[in-house]
Amino acid sequence: xxxxxxxxxxxxxxxxxxxxxxxxxxxxxxxxxxxxxxxxxxxxxxxxxxxxxxxxxxxxxxxxxxxxxxxxxxxxxxxxxxxxxxxxxxxxxxxxxxxxxxxxxxxxxxxxxxxxxxxxxxxxxxxxxxxxxxxxxxxxx
Amino acid sequence: xxxxxxxxxxxxxxxxxxxxxxxxxxxxxxxxxxxxxxxxxxxxxxxxxxxxxxxxxxxxxxxxxxxxxxxxxxxxxxxxxxxxxxxxxxxxxxxxxxxxxxxxxxxxxxxxxxxxxxxxxxxxxxxxxxxxxxxxxxxxx
DNA sequence: AACGAGATCAAGAATAATTCTAATTAAGTA
DNA sequence: TACTTAATTAGAATTATTCTTGATCTCGTT
Numbered sequence: 001x002x003x004x005x006x007x008x009x010x011x012x013x014x015x016x017x018x019x020x021x022x023x024x025x026x027x028x029x030x031x032x033x034x035x036x037x038x039x040x041x042x043x044x045x046x047x048x049x050x051x052x053x054x055x056x057x058x059x060x061x062x063x064x065x066x067x068x069x070x071x072x073x074x075x076x077x078x079x080x081x082x083x084x085x086x087x088x089x090x091x092x093x094x095x096x097x098x099x100x101x102x103x104x105x106x107x108x109x110x111x112x113x114x115x116x117x118x119x120x121x122x123x124x125x126x127x128x129x130x131x132x133x134x135x136x137x138x139x140x141x
Numbered sequence: 142x143x144x145x146x147x148x149x150x151x152x153x154x155x156x157x158x159x160x161x162x163x164x165x166x167x168x169x170x171x172x173x174x175x176x177x178x179x180x181x182x183x184x185x186x187x188x189x190x191x192x193x194x195x196x197x198x199x200x201x202x203x204x205x206x207x208x209x210x211x212x213x214x215x216x217x218x219x220x221x222x223x224x225x226x227x228x229x230x231x232x233x234x235x236x237x238x239x240x241x242x243x244x245x246x247x248x249x250x251x252x253x254x255x256x257x258x259x260x261x262x263x264x265x266x267x268x269x270x271x272x273x274x275x276x277x278x279x280x281x282x
Numbered sequence: 283a284a285c286g287a288g289a290t291c292a293a294g295a296a297t298a299a300t301t302c303t304a305a306t307t308a309a310g311t312a
Numbered sequence: 313t314a315c316t317t318a319a320t321t322a323g324a325a326t327t328a329t330t331c332t333t334g335a336t337c338t339c340g341t342t
Contacts (some may be wrong), residue, residue, distance in 0.1 A: 017337095019290065019337080019338080020337095037328090038328080038329080039328080051291090052291085053294090054329090055291080055292070055293075055329090055331085056290080056291055056292065058328095058330075072217050072218070075215060076213050076221065077221050077299085077300070079327080079328060080217065080328085080329090092258060092260075103258075111265075113233070113244055113267065114272075115272075116272030117233060117244075117267070117270075118269045118270040118275060119233075119267050120269040121269065122265065122266070123266045124264070125264045125266075126252070126254065126263050127260070127261055127262040127264070128258060128259045128260040128261040129258075129261075130257075130258060131255075131257030131258060135257075158310080158319075159309095160308075160309080160320085162320070163319095179300080192321080193321090194321045194322060195300090195321095196302085197319080199299095199300070200319070201319095218328085218329070284341105284342080285341080285342075286339105286340095286341090286342105287338105288337105289338075289339095290335105291337080292334095293334100294331105294332090294333100295332080296330080296331070296332090297328100297329080297330070297331085298328085299327080299328075300328090301324105302323100303322100303323090303325090304322100304323105305320105306320080306321075307321090308318085308320080309319085310316090310317085310318095311314100311316085312313100312314085312315080
C-alpha cells in the first residue's frame, strides 16, 4: 500500500524511520476508523503481515503518536484506543454500544487557563449515547 | 471524620450505602487533592484503616464515581487517577513533573455536536508544562 | 553494491493495573 | 433481635503494557 508523501514527511520530520511495520500499523488505523485497541491493531495487522509481533505494534503506535500521526484515546479504565484522524477533532464515547466516534471540532475554542500554564495540547471527550443507539431504543417501544 | 450531609445525601440518592470504607476513601481524596491512583488511595487509606483491601478501594472508587462524588482522570496509558472536586472543572497534566492540576472551567463551552447525539458528560484535558516547572527551568539558565 | 552503526523487530518473560471469586462481615429493615 | 442483601477481604486470575535479548533491517557512506 502506498502512503501519501505527507505521511512520510511527517515521520522523517520527527526523526522516525518509515518501516514496513509502521506503514502497516498506520494503514490499519486509516482503513477502518473505529479506534481499535493495540491488540485489535495487532490482529488486523497480522492478516497482511503474519510475522508482526504485539510488542512491535506497541512500538509502532508509540512512534506514530510521537510523530503526531496518531492520537491516543483514553477512556475510563479501558485499554487505550488509537486514532489516525489528523484533523483537529474530539471524541464521543457511546456508553451503550461502546463505539467511539470522531467529532469535528467546529470552532477552535479559546481556552482561558490561569496565567503561567503552557498548553501544548487540549483534548475533549464526550460521553453519552450515539444516534444509532438512541434510534434503536425508540423502535423498541 | 465527619462528612457533610451533602455527601451522605448524594450517596443515598444514588442508592449507595455509606460504609466506613467508602467514607475513608472519600476522605483520602478530599484531604490531598493531588489526583492519586487507586494504589495510592489504598496506601493512604491503610494508615487510618489498616484492614482495608485494594479490591475494596476499587469497589469504593467505583461506587463514588457512580454517585458522581468522584471523577476519574484518564491519561495516556497511565493508571487511572481519582479526583473529588465536585465543581465543574477540567484537568491539566504537566508532562515534566507528572502533576495533575484542577483547572476551573471559566465558561461553560457551548459544544456543538452533530444532531442526534445525547451528551451526558464532557471532559477537557490539557497537557503541557505547569507554572512551577516553567519557573524551575528559567532559573536553571 | 558492500559496509558499519544504530535503529527496529520478534518472541516471550515480566510487570503492573484491574477484575473476579468465594467466604465472611456489616447495613438496613421487619 | 433476626433476616435479607449488599459490601468487604484476601488472594487468585486476567488483561494491558513494558522489558529483554538476540536477530534483522535501514540509512548514510564508501
